[in-house]
Every structure is written in C-alpha cells, then in structure tokens.
Amino acid sequence: MPINFNFSQNLIIEDDFVLLRLLQESDVEHLLEIAINEPETWKYSLIPAHGQENLTKYIQHAVKSRENKTEFPFIVFDKKLEKYAGSTRFYDIQLPFKTLQLGYTWYGKDFRGTGLNKHCKFLLLQFAFETLGMERVEFRADNNNQLSIAAMKSIGCKVEGILRNHMPTFESEARRDSIILSILRNEWFGEVKDHLKAKL
Template identity: 35%
Template sequence: MDEGLFQQPPTLENGRIQLIPMELEHVQPLFAINHPSIWKFMLTEVKTETDMYNWVARAVQLRQQQKALPFVVILKETNQIVGTTRLYELNKEQRSCELGSTWYDRHFQRTYVNSDCKYLLLQYCFEELKLIRVQLKTDERNLRSQQAIERIGAVKEGLLRNERILDNGYIRNAVLYSIINDEWPSVKQRFFERNGKYAQKQ
C-alpha cells in the first residue's frame, strides 16, 4: 500500500458488476436509491440529499487522508448504481484492513450483488495488496448481516461490547469477524462454487 493506491484507486469488476472509486458526482444517484431501512443498523442516518452529500464527501475525504477506499457498485448490464462499499482501517505495517460501510438498493439486497462485491474486494485484498487479515464488523442486532458474513466463510471472533455510540445515541455491541490469508483459498473456492464464472474478474 503506497500513496498511489489512494491517488489512483482501482476499479474492480467481473462479468456482472463494477466497483469504481466513489466521487461527489455519485451523490444524486446514491440518494435516488436511498431508503430509511438501509440505515437501521448503520453508524449514521441519511435522510436528505444534503445528508448524502456529507456522507459521500466524508468518504472521499477519508480516501484523500489515505484511510479508506470507498466504492460505488455499478450493475454492468444497465450501468445503474446499486450500492456502495469500502475498505478502511488500511494498515500497511500490519497488512490488514476492514471491509464495511456496505449498503445496496433494496431491490438488490440478498442477491448476487453482495457476493460479487465481497469476492472482488477480498480477492484484491489478499491477491493484490497481499494482506494477511480482513475484518468485518456488524451490529449485534443485525442478524441478516451476520448470516451473510458467515455464508462467505468469515470466522466469528467475538462480541465487542459498547463498541460505538451511533449518531442517534444508541450504544451498540458489534460482532467481529475476520478472514486471514491462510483461509482465503477455501473462502475463494466457496465463492466459486456458489457463483461460478461470475466470481472471477473479467
């Protein structure tokens, strides 16, 4: 991980989706797919287009500070933006990062989109960046997210109590998961078995 990674962030893609670096120009298309249910277990809540502008601007700022790589998710068939995800807590010395801040248009939740995104990001982390650990956290109340994380083969490490105070004042517990480099081959195989040719980069 060097400065070039943040100055010229990658585009990741397979046959069905494309992850492109998030920019301020994505505020309106992201707000167009916004829905209150998306933010139920998120750290903040986006209600207005101004909220979305601030949310995107903060993500872009984190990239400029070399702290995160935020992406928007594009459906290649229609060139439609269907969600967003990011890598953050990127640590060059410890060769680790966290994958999160992921949400999708309600019509694409619980579809191949999430699996494809996770595969592309994990493949990039382990095969391009040569990381040894990728972690994921989710709200203890978000059982759907926990099930999705477990389906990809991440290992549950435990519960972080009072991990964060959300913008609405709620003090959440977070469930912590990880995938390490030694586990990536088996996790990768699981993706391939579920998604076939589409799991691979094109």
C-alpha cells in the same frame, strides 16, 4: 515486504455482474434515489446517508478519508440492471500490518438478495489478498443486525467475538454491541475463495 497502495488511483474492479469504482462527490446524483426513498437502509449504520444532505456529507466524509489515506470507498454498479446499487469500502487500512476492514456496505432494496453482494465481496477479497497482499480482512457489524451477520458468515467470515457497549448508534441514545468477524490470508487461499466462487 511493505505494501504500496496508490490512494489517488482511479481503481476499477469488475466481473460480468458488477463494477466497483472510486466513489466521488459527483456520485450523489447516482445514489440519491436510494437515499431519499429507502431510509431503512441505514437502520444499523453508524453514519446515515438518508436524504440528500446526509448522503452528500456521507460521500464527502468518504472522499476526505481517502485523501487521508485511511479509507478507499467504492460505488457499486450492477451491470445486469445497469444501475448504481450502493456503496462499500476498505477502511482502517493498516499497510504496515497488512490488515484492513471491509464495510460501510449498503445496497438499495432492488439489489439485495440478488447475488450482487457475493460478487462484490469476492472481487474485494481477491484484491485485498492477491493484489495488496493483506494478511487479514476484518468485518464489523451491530450485533443486532442478523441479516448482515448471516451474509458475512455465508462468504466464509469467522466470528472472533463481541465488543460490548462498543459504539453509539445514530438512531437513539443506545449504544451497540459490535460483532467482529474476519478472514485470514491462509483461509482465503485454503477454502474461502473456492467456496465463495462456487456461489457466484
């Protein structure tokens, strides 16, 4: 059965701790403090968002990709602290194949290690598998980004392999190796969902 997804919808996904809604160009003001004061946030990012100019371009690119129906970006709001925490998105959305990637995830330093990420990932994975009917959700990271890799493994992702010398990095002339991880539909319903829910 083919999947239908309205890329123009004002989608909101939330629980008691976090709210994810459609990222818009006007959200520059909500994320600007992190962009200006925490440049280390994008150490391993392919598209940097440090500083107002880069953040504006970052969000404009995300909005354009949504209009092209290849990505769906979210802004993340921490309900407990009542502050905007960062951003994440579905990307490389392949509806005919029932696959997508989940990434471009970053949070300000005040929101890291608080459990916010697990709440976000639970909501997004639940939506991907149970509302969209996806068969596979893929994750990628710089193979040097051990904190990100550990976070993905902790939510139930399985390592599939390394793409060697895969992509350039914005920080230097060097190219990165990309690690590929994923969660499959049967794994979500079999154990990952309950395992992740227990950590919330």
